Amino acid sequence: MSIEVKNIQDLVSEYVSEVGTVSGSSLHKAWTEIAGKELVGITEFSGVDDGKINVIVKSPAAYSLLMLRKRSILSGYSRCFPEMKITGMHVKRAY
Numbered sequence: 001m002s003i004e005v006k007n008i009q010d011l012v013s014e015y016v017s018e019v020g021t022v023s024g025s026s027l028h029k030a031w032t033e034i035a036g037k038e039l040v041g042i043t044e045f046s047g048v049d050d051g052k053i054n055v056i057v058k059s060p061a062a063y064s065l066l067m068l069r070k071r072s073i074l075s076g077y078s079r080c081f082p083e084m085k086i087t088g089m090h091v092k093r094a095y
Contacts, residue, residue, distance in 0.1 A: 009076070026081075027047065034076035034080065035073055036069070038065070039062070043056065044056040049090070052087060052089060052090045053088070054092070055090070056091075056092045057091055057093055060095070066091060
């Protein structure tokens, strides 16, 4: 018996195509995979408004790391949720 391994973008795309819409929980779950474990512990995904991902950072170091990975995060969301037309990121500080 073989196990098929799929990447997160394929899984999310399949899910979205089956459901037809993007739910908030899908976006939150995707944050863990797209941002990575290191960022998940020091940031909080708070949603998407007007094509911008909203993220709360818990420290100046978290902000710096987020900015280093901003481009890859935006492209990850664009690949997973092309119908949302993600154009940017809005960052709020929690410190």
